[in-house]
Amino acid sequence: MRTHAVVEATQVDAASLLRGAGLRVTKPRTAVIVALAATPHASADDVFQAIAIALPGTSRQAVYNVLGDLADNGLAQRIEPAGSPARYELRVGDNHHHIVCTSCGAVADVDCAVGHAPCLTPHHTAGFVIDEAEVTYWGTCADCQQLARVPDSSSHASAIQGETP
Amino acid sequence: MRTHAVVEATQVDAASLLRGAGLRVTKPRTAVIVALAATPHASADDVFQAIAIALPGTSRQAVYNVLGDLADNGLAQRIEPAGSPARYELRVGDNHHHIVCTSCGAVADVDCAVGHAPCLTPHHTAGFVIDEAEVTYWGTCADCQQLARVPDSSSHASAIQGETP
DNA sequence: CGCATTCTTTTGACTGAATCAAAAGAAGGG
DNA sequence: CCCTTCTTTTGATTCAGTCAAAAGAATGCG
Ligand SMILES: [Mn+2]
Ligand SMILES: [Mn+2]
Ligand SMILES: [Zn+2]
Ligand SMILES: [Zn+2]
Secondary structure, three states: OHHHHHHHHHHHHHHHHHOOOOOOOHHHHHHHHHHHHHHHEEHHHHHHHHHHHHOOOHHHHHHHHHHHHHHOOOOEEEEEOOOOOEEEEEOOOOOOOEEEEEOOOOOOEOOOOOOOOOOOOOOOOOOOEEEEEEEEEEEEEEHHHHHHOOOOOOOOOOOOOOOOO | OOHHHHHHHHHHHHHHHHHHHOOOOHHHHHHHHHHHOOOOOOEEEHHHHHHHHHHOOOHHHHHHHHHHHHHOOOOOOOOOOOOOOEEEOOOOOOOOOOEEEOOOOOOEEOOOOOOOOOOOOOOHHHHHHHHHHEEEEEOHHHHHHHHHHHHOOOOOOOOOOOOOO
């Protein structure tokens, strides 16, 4: 993997994503997209911290604005697992679902169990017209299973990433 | 329906529910249980307001305490739909799901699509051990469909209840 | 019943996450 | 290069909930 090429490609991609959605290309927006590409399911604060390195001085409010704009324009998706601040990802439009670790909050992707949105149809809709079915699985991530086995030490570092190998 | 009998039965029931869980029987707890029985999917604030009538002077903190205690002891379930404060209900242990109106926030119950928890099994669990599958349907409630048809007036009264007929 | 222990509730301060609004700054079209 | 419009910054503010100490009530027991 040519890391440099990957990063550069990502930035180019960010610009065209933004333009494609009719949004101006700005440094905070590019930086947020790059950060989300590197770390799916990041919270606003995670993004803020990631960006502090690449683009110091960026305000927290700018991160909220950008994330909101991305979500409003279909460039990012927001998920809000119970007990966690909102998290964002660039993977949109494929109706995938999430597993959340009840122990450390780690989030991983789960491909849709059935097919396409809404991927589940309840029998009784109580008069509602359904647009979407959101599935959240709750469980224990591999790291926390490990920690439970070795009844040891302090809380481990936060695991925001998806795709636990 | 003998309203008086129903209410009384509910209060009696509240006391035995509490005792059964090893919790002391107090007025705030009884009142919260009665309120939840009358209004499933109520928020802490909804409960606070409902109780203000039956038991004036009850603190907001007491409502939070009671709801937390009920949830911790399996007497109530907490759901946290995105964009809404937590909601509570006495219907526990049957792994049912929810439809939330994206327009007004109304919540209704949906029986589990498959059977018992976890009612859905993803193919790839990314190393997680799954305890539970939570399904949230998003859509438009009957009232809001109606309002959309008649492109009229102001926002309608809040609909907290489940079971839109 | 009356008392002691333990659990609850009240009060009031405080936090995290997010939003609002006004002023300053940058992007992009001409 | 400049003007308009959109973004970002700054700082205040809200909402939902938590924390902690002191006061009050429920249960168990003599
Ligand atoms: Mn995802
Ligand atoms: Mn329910
Ligand atoms: Zn974990
Ligand atoms: Zn509605």
